[in-house]
Amino acid sequence: MQQLLIIGFVWPEPNSSAAGGRMLQLISLFKEQGYNITFASPAQDSDFMVDLEENGVDKKSIALNCSSFDVFIKELNPSIVLFDRFMMEEQFGWRVTENCPNALRLLDTEDLHCLRLARQKAFKENRLFQTADLMVEEVAKREVASILRCDLSLMISEFEIEVLVTKFKIDKALLYYLPFLLDSITVTTFDKTPVYEERKDFIFIGNFLHEPNWNAVQYLKETIWPLIRKQLPQAVLNIYGAYPSQKVLQLHQTKEGFLIKGRAAKAQEVVCKARVVLAPLRFGAGVKGKLIEAMQCGTPSVTTAIGAESMHGDLPWNGAITDIPQVFADEAVQLYNEKKLWIEAQYNGLTIINQLYLKALFVEDFKKQILFLEANLHQHRFINFIGAMLQHHTMNSTKYMSRWIEAKNK
Structure with a gap:
């Protein structure tokens, strides 16, 4: 052997x-x-x-x-x-x-x-x-x-x-x-995950030893999240990630709905419960595991051009791609509020997995x-x-x- x-x-x-x-x-x-x-x-x-x-x-x-x-x-x-x-x-x-x-x-x-x-x-x-x-x-x-x-x-x-x-x-x-x-995803795969009405909150997930993730969380806190909260005053963003530093933990603000949760015991479980993944990555490389995981969980995502780089070929994204903060917030709110759009995005993710990553x-x-x-x-x-x-x-x-x-x- x-x-x-x-x-x-x-x-x-x-x-x-x-x-x-x-x-x-x-x-x-x-x-x-x-x-x-x-x-x-x-x-x-x-x-x-x-x-x-x-x-x-x-x-x-x-x-x-x-x-x-x-x-x-x-x-x-x-x-x-x-x-x-x-x-x-x-x-x-x-x-x-x-x-x-x-x-x-x-x-x-x-x-x-x-x-x-x-x-x-x-x-x-x-x-x-x-x-x-x-x-x-x-x-x-x-x-x-x-x-x-x-x-x-x-x-x-x-x-x-x-x-x-x-x-x-x-x-x-x-x-x-x-x-x-990856293994294939079928329509019945999503039957095992919470449906639109059973999901709530936005989520970000990523290892904090990775500089692009820490930068994205800062960007969310300072720029993106205030724009989303202006439209959804009761919205909550759960931030998960391994190895959070004291600087990360200090961003936790209950009143702003900006919650630092630290390491997720079961990452897929928390992503499956969320309604929308936010990933405003401003630099980086490779293929983003957090966005693949979102597709596997049937959770639409909003990301940047660098976030989605080389990930979806000519196929429509499972959510939205934009580098403009206000547009990013608007797309996130629209995905969160509109069930039909959310389901369409979910199935776009299924198609990406099945055609490009099997x-x-x-x-x-x-x-x-x-x-x-x-x-x-x-x-x-x-x-x-x-x-x-x-x-x-x-x-x-x-x-x-x-x-x-x-x-x-x-």
């Missing part, structure tokens, strides 16, 4: 972030293809991490800048190594290459970090983001180098593939579109892609000269820096 090693930036927390849910989807995908899976990470255990062993996955703690990893990976001898975000490839990629040169190296980007950070920088400098900003973004140099060193990068956003190909001239053969992998649409092609790469790995790497060049220099720079740190620590 083939062995897959996943090197995780953190231990998966599917109830805390979309990244955790995405990782469990990938684990399920490889398990169904018959792989033995080991998940290794240098991160500390958390109270909310998933029980990997319950999911049939071996768990292994590893250390940064330590040759104990070399012993571990030689013994494991994986046929595939999947890096969870580019930072893990930076730390462990050269060790994988040195000890298991024939292992297929995959990178799960989660989202394009350099895109998110460049947009965040432009926002904070009060200027419009231009894709040219990426060329001077420090993280872009690291992230693109990591993509080039890997045999295949799993991309969750088609827009980000376009950015990599057009701006950074990445060969499409190194990129593979693999979005969230696991069955991607499984077979992904399996063929992995088999093809394994059978043609030498040729695949031969044509990726820049990747081979970067791999060479990494082996002769990062390697010795890591060795120096290890010796210093001793």
Whole structure:
């Protein structure tokens, strides 16, 4: 049986972030293809991490800048190594290459970090983001180098593939579109969720360690929510999210109907009870788990162009998309008040899930892609000269820096 090693930036927390849910989807995908899976990470255990062993996955703690990893990976001898975000490839990629040169190296980007950070920088400098900003973004140099060193990068956003190909001239053969992998939704699925009349309140949900979420909550508090309350004086907005800081908790205002609830024990449960999801994201990247979850729960959403980016193709959104605060508030109020519009939006979400995110649409092609790469790995790497060049220099720079740190620590 083939062995897959996943090197995780953190231990998966599917109830805390979309990244955790995405990782469990990938684990399920490889398990169904018959792989033995080991998940290794240098991160500390958390109270909310998933029980990997319950999911049939071996768990292994590893250390940064330590040759104990070399012993571990030689013994494991994986046929595939999947890096969870580019930072893990930076730390462990050269060790994988040195000890298991024939292992297929995959990178799960989660989202394009350099895109998110460049947009965040432009926002904070009060200027419009231009894709040219990426060329001077420090993280872009690291992230693109990591993509080039890997045999295949799993991309969750088609827009980000376009950015990599057009701006950074990445060969499409190194990129593979693999979005969230979901089960189908039918009309009867919504029979198990509260109907329009049984739902109440607005909701925002998102991990507060993620800067775009914290910014969106500030934007709601200062700009969007007062406009909604002007039209619906008794409206309530419930703010859920893992790891809220004291700054977040201080925004709680009962009189304004702006309620900070913290971590949701069962995220889908609270989303299913809400009538409308609000997600006024002003910067970010990737595909937004909170908006996918809203569709699965049959809860319409109002978001921004960045929020809905690369999420719905040419299909109508399950609610509204706008970057104008007053229009955002008006659309939210209209969705909240008009049952017919609300139901139409709910079924738009069903269509998006079923046409763009069904696991069955991607499984077979992904399996063929992995088999093809394994059978043609030498040729695949031969044509990726820049990747081979970067791999060479990494082996002769990062390697010795890591060795120096290890010796210093001793």
